[in-house]
Amino acid sequence: MDTMSLLMQGFAVALTPESIMFAVIGAILGTLIGALPGLGPANGVAILIPLAFSLGLSPTSSLILLTSVYAGAMYGGRISSILLNIPGDEPAMMTCLDGYPMALKGKAAEALAISAIASFIGSFIATIGLVILAPILAKFALRFGPSEYFALFALAFATLGGITGKNQFKTLMAAAIGLMIATVGIDISTGVQRFTFNTLELFEGVDFIIAIVGLFAISELLFFLERHAGDGLKQVAINKLKLSAKDIIKVLPASFRGAVLGFVAGVLPGAGASLGSFISYTLEKRVSDKGEFGKGDPRGVAAPEAGNNGAASGALVPMLTLGVPGSGTTAVLLAMLISLNISPGPMLFQQNADLVWGVIAAMFVGNLVLLLLNIPMVGIFVKLLSIPPKYLMPIVTLIASVGIYSVSHSALDLYFMIGFGVLGYIFRKIDIPLVPIILGMLLGPEMEKSLRHALVLSDGDWTVLFNSGLSIGLWTVAILGLVLPMIVGPIVRAKMSKSKEAVKDV
């Protein structure tokens, strides 16, 4: 059992006091970020990346901190879903359907506890899935040559729209903007400067961390400003917890099914956590139609929560093994890895085994911490929900700016950050998705490089792109990923928007 011994080594890393500390901090911050409506996991991680840099954390500590934030945000999303009927983040939408009715019936505490347990099961099972699946995928590492990489990146872009994507055209446009930004800088294949205008700061291109913080965090600030810096959300009273073992056992099957489905949805590139929770909920409804779904059935809380947490861990599989993120948050994590001089992708498991297994082990630890945090201490998070954004947002901005500046000590980077913030605000207003921009910036240069390398190696013969089983397989999946959403997408979206309306009607 090679994997087992590696995992044990991972626990040796994850159980050091330093790692546990970062896992706890990440879990708390993540839950808080997830609980606040609007601040999703991608924004949360984006805001904290500069913090990790300015504290000078080691790659392992940074990654433990940020994956804990990620997991915490997935937990936290449910709190406002249940108490306010406002999803803390998009994947938590389905939790509103039965969570809020439960709260109305005076069972808010039970709903929170059940969803915490379901979240735990979802993450736990998906992390086990990650342990099993990742090394298998990573074994393909050495078979990836330039042409296979090119096919892989084509796949990433083809599946970008995903099934939940609203407008394929806008997705494409966003990706193109990302690709365009990525061309700035010295081209490593020729040494030629592109769009640098002889400005030293542009020689190495536009830093995607700056773009991420600007697009996600600063634009969030602008949105808050627009809403006239509200005075926080209404205090919600929660009842005393009365949860018997029987109640827990009753939701276990739903949690397990949700976890597995969520994991699968997470692993598929382009699907992500929203789809994970959606599928889990609808399947649960079909499997056990005796319940009163939509009116406060505990299983209707458990299934989507297990699903979105499962999907969150599942999305780490393609990110860690292939360097292709399966969701917005993993795209942000990928950007951070690259900034820490760790090349993600097939070789990560060989070359940074300590780091990868340390982080995976830390996910188990973080999960346990989150479960402990979320059952007895849920009241504290509920209180934090009432912090007025006018105090919160300046703190967020401060953290982001300080972090960005401390990485490069360049004022120009701050201007860029603000510029991206304004851009992000405009794009969100006109419904242009932000994640494809980041993916374009991240994967564009790699894709260009792979294509060039493949052609140099074949002396200009384009058929090299289809000359191995692996690359043909990747191209096939890419084409399916592009075509299927066009057929299946409208159906799934129609169903999802129906549920969305149901949320509003309650």
Added chain:
Amino acid sequence: MLNTISLKSVLISSAVALTMAGQAYAFEPARSGECIAPANPGGGWDFTCRSVGKVLVDEGYFKGNVQTVNMTGAGGGVAFAHTISKRDTDENLIVAASTATTTRLAQGQFPGMNADQVKWVGTLGADYGIIAVGKDSKYTSLTQVLEALKKDPSAVKFAGGSASGGWDHLKVLMTAQKAHVENLPKIRYLAFSGGSEALVQVVGGHVDAFTGDISEVKGFMDSGDLRVLAVLSEERLPAPYDSIPTAMEQGIDSVAPNWRGFYVPGNASKESYDWWVKTMDELYTTQEWKDVMTKNGLMPFHKSGAEFTQFVKNQTLDIKILSQDIGLIK
């Protein structure tokens, strides 16, 4: 952040106070020093700054600390510009440099700047260049590779971790030039964003040969996946690398150390420059630094003061001529 700013202002004011008070005497460093690493945390320059900073404090050269400041951009160009424009007389500042710095200076990639604008202190070790192939390759010696290149310059394709025209690329060209390979621009070089990425492509059998530094190949050498054909050093390296033949043994006069060292601002006083040179000389002989070198695979390579300045001049000129020869620059 406030901390850094106040620290900086304290630093500057103390430096000013020191220069005014201590003009008649030999240079005394301030309580704290600063080392600029012209790249992100985690890279080679960052390592150079952090490890040297630690030894400087441990050995009592600085009573406070030596703070590493990361200043990313233009492959060191931003830090170079910052040093000559804003910190030109700062006596408590060192900036990490390596062959990548001289390469860019030589190729005019720091527009309007040249090596004479700063003072070169010294090197504290080097990472030697190597040429390697995968375990299934038909080549078993550097000579065979070069013979193949003589017949057809595009016969062997190289992968390396630096951009086109960067140090890893130049190593191949320098070696080929010494072996009288014609038509150097025809040699195919694939630029990757890091040594390890390039290495994987060679081990995976997708690219013929790897050009990089000895510190990058230990893992794959031990696992037997990589055959190192030659190390570009004057003599064989110490164990465990002593089984690798040098290029010179194979009749090719090619030596390529990727040195790790420092420069200080161009108008720092002569006293402070001398102090830094002396300090680096002493530091190089300490046991603590020797341990750092062993632990991180740095090989012995020490030049300082005038000798180092001359070395930088020669290296810059060599690279410039080579880059012109192969049409990288005009």
